[in-house]
Amino acid sequence: MMVFETPETAQRAPAKGRILDTANELFYQDGILNVGVDRIIAKSSVTKATFYKHYRSKDNLILEYVKSRRAAAESQVQSIVEGAASPHDAVLGLLEGIAAELTKQDFRGCPFLNVVAEFPDPAHPVRQLIAEHRDWYNEALYELMRGTNHPFPGDAADELMLAKDGALAGGYAGDTIAAGAAMARVVKRVLAESVSV
Structure with a gap:
């Protein structure tokens, strides 16, 4: 029809x-x-x-808000990964993207961590959406670290995820320059652990 x-x-x-x-x-x-x-x-x-x-309802709008933020974040990660010459370069590209977020005038931390702070019940639908997004992001980091021949790509992905979270939370709560620099040190150390072939 x-x-x-x-x-x-x-x-x-x-x-x-x-x-x-x-x-x-x-x-x-x-x-x-x-x-x-x-x-x-x-x-x-x-x-x-x-x-x-x-x-x-406002609840439906909140769900759409989280879905739209999630889609934008995942699209940005995919674009960086697809545009990078190697998994190593892709991880550096993600680092640069997060560092750029820290310097934006309207920066107010990680939108997903902000939502988690407002909705403490892990069974809430928005928390489930965020958990799925974080699993997706962690898996993307795992695949990248596997591509760099890191001996423990799962551990490396967890460290990168924590560095990202820490930079976004710490950058909003305090010194964005220090947060970005600390994240960069973690990323470079994790990448340096990869095995050259």
């Missing part, structure tokens, strides 16, 4: 996107629990009816 786009349906996607873009900004900057639906509606210039038509 063909579906014809009417003026009403043509405007749905932009409004839905505006709501999610607004949530992305406000949830990251001010925290999910601090941002109410009315503020999102006002800032995204939609009606209450439009908001509830697209998302039905």
Whole structure:
């Protein structure tokens, strides 16, 4: 069956996107629990009816926020890995990407760790999404470290993950330069443990 786009349906996607873009900004900057639906509606210039038509509840919007952050992060990692000449270069590229995050004017730490801090129940759906993302990221690091011939790629992936988390959390809480430098030292040490062939 063909579906014809009417003026009403043509405007749905932009409004839905505006709501999610607004949530992305406000949830990251001010925290999910601090941002109410009315503020999102006002800032995204939609009606209450439009908001509830697209998302039905703030909980659904929170899930979409985490999904969109996850998709963006995973796409960025894949792009760096695909554009790198070697697994070693890919790990360095990921390091550079994280270091660049630390220097952004609106940097407020890791969006995923921020969500975890606001939702302590590990069974909550947003926590499950984040756990899946972290498993995916750790697996990507494992494959890269395996590609560098690291003798213990699983351990190396865990260390890189912890260095990333520490830099993003520590960079927000304190000195971004020191956090980035400490992360770089860990990454370079882990890469140096790889076996040349």
